[in-house]
Amino acid sequence: MARTIGSDGEKTEAAIREAAVSLIARYGYEAVSMRQLAAEVGVQAAALYRYFPTKEDLLFTLMREHMEGLIASWENARPDDGGAADELSAFVANHIGFHVTRRHSTHVSNMELRSLSHENLTYILKLRAGYEKDLRRILRDGAEDGSFRIGDAALTAMAIIQMITGVIVWFRPDERLSVEEVTRNYLTMTMRLVGASETVEGGRRKEYVHANAEFRAG
Amino acid sequence: MARTIGSDGEKTEAAIREAAVSLIARYGYEAVSMRQLAAEVGVQAAALYRYFPTKEDLLFTLMREHMEGLIASWENARPDDGGAADELSAFVANHIGFHVTRRHSTHVSNMELRSLSHENLTYILKLRAGYEKDLRRILRDGAEDGSFRIGDAALTAMAIIQMITGVIVWFRPDERLSVEEVTRNYLTMTMRLVGASETVEGGRRKEYVHANAEFRAG
DNA sequence: GAATAAATTGAACGTTCGTTTTATTATTTC
DNA sequence: GAAATAATAAAACGAACGTTCAATTTATTC
Numbered sequence: 001m002a003r004t005i006g007s008d009g010e011k012t013e014a015a016i017r018e019a020a021v022s023l024i025a026r027y028g029y030e031a032v033s034m035r036q037l038a039a040e041v042g043v044q045a046a047a048l049y050r051y052f053p054t055k056e057d058l059l060f061t062l063m064r065e066h067m068e069g070l071i072a073s074w075e076n077a078r079p080d081d082g083g084a085a086d087e088l089s090a091f092v093a094n095h096i097g098f099h100v101t102r103r104h105s106t107h108v109s110n111m112e113l114r115s116l117s118h119e120n121l122t123y124i125l126k127l128r129a130g131y132e133k134d135l136r137r138i139l140r141d142g143a144e145d146g147s148f149r150i151g152d153a154a155l156t157a158m159a160i161i162q163m164i165t166g167v168i169v170w171f172r173p174d175e176r177l178s179v180e181e182v183t184r185n186y187l188t189m190t191m192r193l194v195g196a197s198e199t200v201e202g203g204r205r206k207e208y209v210h211a212n213a214e215f216r217a218g
Numbered sequence: 219m220a221r222t223i224g225s226d227g228e229k230t231e232a233a234i235r236e237a238a239v240s241l242i243a244r245y246g247y248e249a250v251s252m253r254q255l256a257a258e259v260g261v262q263a264a265a266l267y268r269y270f271p272t273k274e275d276l277l278f279t280l281m282r283e284h285m286e287g288l289i290a291s292w293e294n295a296r297p298d299d300g301g302a303a304d305e306l307s308a309f310v311a312n313h314i315g316f317h318v319t320r321r322h323s324t325h326v327s328n329m330e331l332r333s334l335s336h337e338n339l340t341y342i343l344k345l346r347a348g349y350e351k352d353l354r355r356i357l358r359d360g361a362e363d364g365s366f367r368i369g370d371a372a373l374t375a376m377a378i379i380q381m382i383t384g385v386i387v388w389f390r391p392d393e394r395l396s397v398e399e400v401t402r403n404y405l406t407m408t409m410r411l412v413g414a415s416e417t418v419e420g421g422r423r424k425e426y427v428h429a430n431a432e433f434r435a436g
Numbered sequence: 437g438a439a440t441a442a443a444t445t446g447a448a449c450g451t452t453c454g455t456t457t458t459a460t461t462a463t464t465t466c
Numbered sequence: 467g468a469a470a471t472a473a474t475a476a477a478a479c480g481a482a483c484g485t486t487c488a489a490t491t492t493a494t495t496c
Contacts, residue, residue, distance in 0.1 A: 002444050002490035012443080028332055030248030034484060046486080047444050055484065111329060114246055151403045155395065158388045159381050159407055166380025177373065185369045189377055193411045220460035220474045230473080252454060264456080265474050273454065 013051045015041045021062055025104035029059055029115045059112060060120040066105040067127040073098045074131065084142030085196055091135055092190050095164050096183050103168050110165065132157055139194065149195030160190055231269045233259045239280055243322035247277055247333045277330060278338040284323040285345040291316045292349065302360030303414055309353055310408050313382050314401050321386050328383065350375055357412065367413030378408055 019040040023032045034055055038045040052058040077094035079086050099106045113121060136157045142148035150156050164186055171182055237258040241250045252273055256263040270276040295312040297304050317324045331339060354375045360366035368374050382404055389400055 002446095002492080004444065005492065008443085026332070028246070028248060030246060031333070033482075035482085043443095044445055045484085046446080049485070050443070114244070115249070151406060152395070155400065155403050156407065158384065159404065162384025162387065163377050163381040166376065166384075169380065170376045177370070182373065185373050186377065188369060189374065189411045192413055193407045195410055220462080220476090222462075222474060251452075253452085261473095262475055263454085264476080267455070268473070 012041070012043065012047070016048060016051055016058070017062065020058055021104045021108055024059070024062070024112065025107040029108075029112045056115065056117060056120070059108070059115060060117075060124075062105060063109045063112065063116070063124050064127070066102065066109045067124060067131075069102075070095075070098055071127060071131055074134070084138055084145065084147045085191065087138045088135075088142065088148075088190065088194065088196075089187055091138060092160070092164055092187055093183055095161075096167055096186055097179070099165060099168050100171060100173070100179055100182075106165070106168050132161060135161065142194065142196075147196060156194065160193065163193075164190070230259070230261065230265070234266060234269055234276070235280065238276055239322045239326055242277070242280070242330065243325040247326075247330045274333065274335060274338070277326070277333060278335075278342075280323060281327050281330065281334070281342050282345075284320065284327045285342060285349075287320075288313075288316055289345060289349055292352070302356055302363065302365045303409070305356045306353075306360065306366075306408065306412065306414075307405055309356060310378070310382055310405055311401055313379075314385055314404055315397070317383060317386050318389060318391070318397055318400075324383070324386050350379060353379065360412065360414075365414060374412065378411065381411075382408070 016037070020032075020037055023037055023040060034048055035045045038048055041048075048058075052061065074091065074094050077090050079090050109124075113124065116124065136153050139148060139150055139153045139156055143150045143153065167182060167186065171177070173179065177185075234255070238250075238255055241255055241258060252266055253263045256266055259266075266276075270279065292309065292312050295308050297308050327342075331342065334342065354371050357366060357368055357371045357374055361368045361371065385400060385404065389395070391397070395403075
């Protein structure tokens with residue numbers, strides 16, 4: 001046999017990506033063979049090489065698109081005006097929302113960096129550095145105008161990112177907490193962590209969830 | 219050739235563990251071959267099987283001893299008296315101290331769970347669950363007696379653990395921050411995160427580092 | 437409907453994998 | 467110093483790896 005009835009390059013490529021993200025997230029890049037991936041797609045191993053020149057190139061594509069998606073999501077969610085607290089709220093809410101809806105590719109992007117070639121690793125780390133730099137800027141802005149009380153902006157940025165990325169390690173949808181509740185909790189913790197000044201309004205403590213800090217997917 | 223001059227089982231086993239932790243942390247369990255490990259030790263691959271029946275058993279041994287070491291370290295560091303704030307301080311300081319001095323085995327324990335058999339995985343997760351349960355207890359105690367303001371103890375525990383374990387991702391000794399400075403920063407962030415009530419003493423804001431919350435190694 | 441392009445198969449390549457077996461040498465015991 | 471034991475080397479096992487290549491079939495173009 002050769003070309004199969006109804007076969008379509010675009011559909012096959014999408015199926016490969018989907019199966020690859022799922023398998024690599026579950027078993028790890030090194031543990032997943034091209035034959036195993038092909039079997040999941042319902043195709044022979046040789047067919048994969050029509051779409052990705054090497055196994056590593058496939059991994060790189062998955063990670064690059066994850067990072068580009070994250071950055072695009074943040075650029076879309078970033079508030080045009082408002083103070084540092086608003087920006088930080090939007091950052092945290094977008095980060096959590098993006099990652100909980102992409103558990104598999106997040107796992108891949110966080111765990112498989114060491115399987116990339118030096119060149120591809122550099123590219124991914126550059127994307128990541130730019131994203132993290134934005135968070136540091138928000139923290140410094142807030143520290144300067146008195147919104148936050150922060151010891152070290154770089155250290156605080158890493159602490160926040162690790163805390164909010166870690167959601168996907170334990171959080172499972174369909175459990176006792178919804179995404180919205182989890183996001184609200186993390187927003188509160190983040191705001192306290194940076195020493196954001198709390199204001200009391202009408203006797204009720206004002207927590208840090210504003211309209212534009214709500215979770216927005218996509 | 220066969221037995222080499224000066225060869226000693228205990229020394230060889232220790233050398234295997236050390237090389238394995240280092241290699242697996244750097245390249246990942248699946249990517250490290252028994253031959254590569256043997257070469258690092260300066261021995262033939264077959265010799266490894268005198269000390270560990272399988273490759274996976276070697277991994278399991280490394281992870282089990284890491285977790286047992288962490289739990290032992292915490293039991294030693296745990297304050298006998300004092301409130302929830304003291305306990306939490308000790309927990310964070312011990313956790314950070316333990317992990318920054320064991321970067322490699324921490325990486326292995328955090329990244330290679332999926333390479334364990336079901337049985338071995340269950341064992342490791344049981345150790346981990348017990349450790350995390352202790353943190354949840356501290357948080358609940360503090361919430362009950364008014365020391366902390368916490369939304370959800372389980373969620374907060376995971377957030378704290380991910381935040382303080384994440385230190386090893388970015389922290390490198392010999393850089394601008396010392397272990398003590400980093401620990402102090404994380405203690406402050408943790409205490410704010412749980413809404414610990416701050417007290418003002420002599421006009422100076424009291425941060426949350428007490429005598430028994432100092433970093434202690436070993 | 438013939439010519440061309442796209443999609444996939446099946447077999448094969450050389451390499452490396454974890455592991456086992458057997459033989460050999462160094463060390464310890466008595 | 468012989469016997470027993472511990473530690474390793476060397477070679478080999480079958481299986482699996484990523485990848486390539488030629489052949490073949492379906493879909494599209496004109």
